[in-house]
Amino acid sequence: SGGMSNELNNIISHQTNGVFEGVAIGGDRYPCSTFMDHLLRYEAEPEVKMLVLLGEVGGVEEYQVCEAIKSGKIKKPLVCWCIGTCSDMFSTDVQFGHAGASAGAEEETATAKNAALKLAGAHVPASFDELGDEILKVYSELVKSGVIVPEPEVPPPPVPMDYNWARELGLIRKPASFMTSICDERGQELLYAGIPITEVFRQEMGIGGVLSLLWFQRRLPPYACNFLEMCLMITADHGPAVSGAHNTIVCARAGKDLVSSLVSGLLTIGERFGGALDGAATIFTEAFDSGLIPMEMVNKTRKEGKLIMGIGHRVKSINNPDKRVTLVKEFVKDNFPKSPLLDYALEVEKITTSKKPNLILNVDGCIAVSFVDLLRHSGCFTKDEADTYIKTGSLNGMFVLGRSIGFIGHYLDQKRLKQGLYRHPWDDISYVLPEFNH
Numbered sequence: 001s002g003g004m005s006n007e008l009n010n011i012i013s014h015q016t017n018g019v020f021e022g023v024a025i026g027g028d029r030y031p032c033s034t035f036m037d038h039l040l041r042y043e044a045e046p047e048v049k050m051l052v053l054l055g056e057v058g059g060v061e062e063y064q065v066c067e068a069i070k071s072g073k074i075k076k077p078l079v080c081w082c083i084g085t086c087s088d089m090f091s092t093d094v095q096f097g098h099a100g101a102s103a104g105a106e107e108e109t110a111t112a113k114n115a116a117l118k119l120a121g122a123h124v125p126a127s128f129d130e131l132g133d134e135i136l137k138v139y140s141e142l143v144k145s146g147v148i149v150p151e152p153e154v155p156p157p158p159v160p161m162d163y164n165w166a167r168e169l170g171l172i173r174k175p176a177s178f179m180t181s182i183c184d185e186r187g188q189e190l191l192y193a194g195i196p197i198t199e200v201f202r203q204e205m206g207i208g209g210v211l212s213l214l215w216f217q218r219r220l221p222p223y224a225c226n227f228l229e230m231c232l233m234i235t236a237d238h239g240p241a242v243s244g245a246h247n248t249i250v251c252a253r254a255g256k257d258l259v260s261s262l263v264s265g266l267l268t269i270g271e272r273f274g275g276a277l278d279g280a281a282t283i284f285t286e287a288f289d290s291g292l293i294p295m296e297m298v299n300k301t302r303k304e305g306k307l308i309m310g311i312g313h314r315v316k317s318i319n320n321p322d323k324r325v326t327l328v329k330e331f332v333k334d335n336f337p338k339s340p341l342l343d344y345a346l347e348v349e350k351i352t353t354s355k356k357p358n359l360i361l362n363v364d365g366c367i368a369v370s371f372v373d374l375l376r377h378s379g380c381f382t383k384d385e386a387d388t389y390i391k392t393g394s395l396n397g398m399f400v401l402g403r404s405i406g407f408i409g410h411y412l413d414q415k416r417l418k419q420g421l422y423r424h425p426w427d428d429i430s431y432v433l434p435e436f437n438h
Helices: 002-015 035-043 061-071 085-089 110-120 128-144 163-169 197-202 206-216 223-233 245-252 256-266 276-289 294-303 323-335 340-355 363-377 383-390 394-416
Strands: 052-058 076-085
Touching: 002 052, 002 128, 035 061, 052 110, 052 340, 061 076, 061 383, 076 383, 085 110, 085 206, 110 128, 128 223, 197 206, 206 223, 206 294, 206 394, 223 323, 223 363, 223 394, 245 256, 245 394, 256 394, 276 294, 276 363, 276 383, 276 394, 294 340, 323 340, 340 363, 363 383, 363 394, 383 394
Parallel strands: 052 076
Antiparallel strands: none
């Protein structure tokens, strides 16, 4: 068994220069190997100089070992002991250990087997307590005769300290896989940028306040939170014809789930659809910061063959203004401390609309420049922080978050209306295949 093997290995290691190999056969009724299988292997192994066998009460395998010694199959010194000699003290059969070892006949007793092994020529101690002494005696004789040449003791490898214990003692620290500064769920209460969730509700921060904590790690003034909520409401939807909503609807009608349909719509967002906020903020900010007057900016972009992101609309014009833009402009003028970039963009609009009436400051451009004014002049950010938020996509994040509301609405609408699989009508497709000449 494991316990007996540990004890025997411990005894041998203290009395000799170590264990070459050890095998625990166990007390199964049908073991996979026997004493003789392994003793003959060790007999043939040049590195093994002496053998140690620990048997037990019950069974007759030890007598096969006796015959092997007598016949010369086992020539190497063999130290043996069969445990269970205390069974002689009981008047009835006693089973030992979890394997239930017991003697079924006189010859199966530990005492009888120890006597037979000693008679056959094995080294058998007077008791188990003297097993270590017997092993040392045989080992010392082999060393003295030169059969065994002790090798230098190899120091055992140090056992590392348990990680959790070392960490508790402050001896080590585990490097973090990643860092976060917006939310902590480990304590008794969820924290948004250090503010308990109960406090978020007690102060009625609303969606805008939560956005200010999770996106900007600070509490923005009420007008700024209201502006964030306004942007979400304004960008929530723009009808089923735009590419994002169209994709969401097609996926919903194809039987896809909500997340798949939503992602299909979101993946259309880019410079041509919805993703112009970052671009508009960048192009207006760079022109404004470089000191270009509005006319110079327009002429510069025209010479470079670039579009002014945030300028132009397919339907709306100076004569048919976009009410969403009007709402944003009015809110900014009534609530923001300053709006120099919005004023700059409106001057650009005067120039572009004088050339073509639909080259207005569209809702993407208006939100973008107003957002920059908020970051730069709310008193909550340094200029570097404001520029970083512009570069890292927070503006497009507003459009993605807002428009997700509409995309989910279109998905639910199609499911509610039980609309079937969409197939685009042939008469709305222009087929321009090349002619095939026979």
